[in-house]
């Protein structure tokens with residue numbers, strides 16, 4: 001393995017933190033250090049000698065720092081092939097010194113975009129010299145070690161310490177791969193920023209944090225999560241989230257976001273809600289959600305949008321559940337809930353970011369806007385002679401919100417603050433309705449005066465007929481079938497109120 005002792009380094013970093021141990025190591029091994037303005041000052045403060053890069057290039061940093069390392073003496077020193085006689089002779093001819101190690105930390109482009117800075121500031125944070133140094137050094141990994149981010153200092157320190165100031169070819173190839181990961185991620189963010197306005201048809205996703213999951217949907221499937229869960233949640237208890245947990249947590253967080261300003265509780269299984277309720281306390285909301293399906297709740301993912309207190313915690317403690325998500329837990333509630341060590345407790349710190357959804361299929365991916373449409377009473381068009389009462393309208397809004405987050409074909413039966421039952425993921429709407437009616441009866445709900453929500457239109461009047469006979473008095477559906485009138489006629493003949501929203505909510 002071609003182990004090479006590092007004799008010279010170029011250091012140019014935006015964030016200077018944590019660089020100290022590297023400087024100390026380089027100093028200890030007598031490495032000649034070249035550096036740019038701010039970094040040079042920082043290294044000198046560490047008591048190490050530095051050659052300003054301007055001395056090497058015979059140019060000052062110009063155009064407000066847009067050009068400082070971009071010079072043949074710098075790039076030649078990185079890129080010339082040490083085993084190529086012609087390159088070595090040219091390096092000598094032009095007095096180009098070898099640079100064995102390059103350490104860069106790029107201008108924080110992504111951070112600057114996220115801060116809402118004006119475009120001029122964002123453009124200045126497109127690093128040119130740094131990204132070029134990274135690519136050059138990574139290309140010449142046979143001879144040069146590249147550290148492309150402050151996140152890699154500790155790894156470099158470890159290897160230099162263990163190998164007496166040297167790196168192996170395997171080290172350098174590894175760091176080169178890391179470097180291209182950094183540069184491609186950086187360019188992806190720049191492209192996506194520009195493409196917000198340009199809409200060039202290209203999908204660039206770059207997630208640099210990967211977490212190996214225990215397994216995928218089933219134990220024989222490997223799986224990873226690419227993303228940054230720490231931004232969204234603090235985990236207070238329990239084992240690591242599994243692949244299926246993550247899928248359900250995503251569904252739960254999207255569902256509960258519908259109930260801002262209310263005290264809501266939901267219980268989900270396989271992304272569908274088997275219990276949803278509104279109440280004045282978390283305990284009561286949990287009790288009502290649980291009552292909708294006391295069987296399915298076992299092993300479920302639970303979520304509320306209010307602080308979980310001791311009363312609520314004691315109420316749900318006897319249930320075996322996988323995950324509980326809340327914006328906060330009281331100390332007493334945690335004491336109760338932590339009684340089961342595998343139970344995952346998550347504090348949700350923010351709403352889900354992002355407005356797009358991506359899925360792989362066939363030999364490509366499909367992307368779409370998230371379904372962010374939620375109908376209010378104002379969006380209802382009364383289609384029947386009889387209009388729903390205000391209480392029925394409230395119930396229809398509640399049912400429609402749950403319906404939107406349930407697998408198609410779906411039917412939701414509820415009142416204004418409690419999911420009674422749902423028919424989920426059925427191949428016919430009639431089956432979804434029959435499933436919902438059976439479930440409601442099985443869990444003791446009286447459907448007389450209940451409301452029904454459907455994710456898509458009724459192609460035939462069969463659903464309203466079955467629902468009416470079960471006691472349903474008001475219905476919300478998108479409408480849009482050429483046979484809408486048949487359903488309206490049935491409702492008119494049987495005293496059922498029906499509203500249409502014009503918005504379909506398929507969820508496949």
Ligand SMILES: NC(=O)c1ncn([C@@H]2O[C@H](COP(=O)(O)O)[C@@H](O)[C@H]2O)c1NC=O
Nearest residue numbers: 014036037038039066068069070128129130
């Ligand atoms: N223009 C250049 O030639 C150039 N060379 C290096 N940089 C960047 O300048 C920063 C360090 O600058 P300083 O050492 O002056 O704080 C690093 O983030 C590095 O990626 C440059 N700046 C931007 O492109």
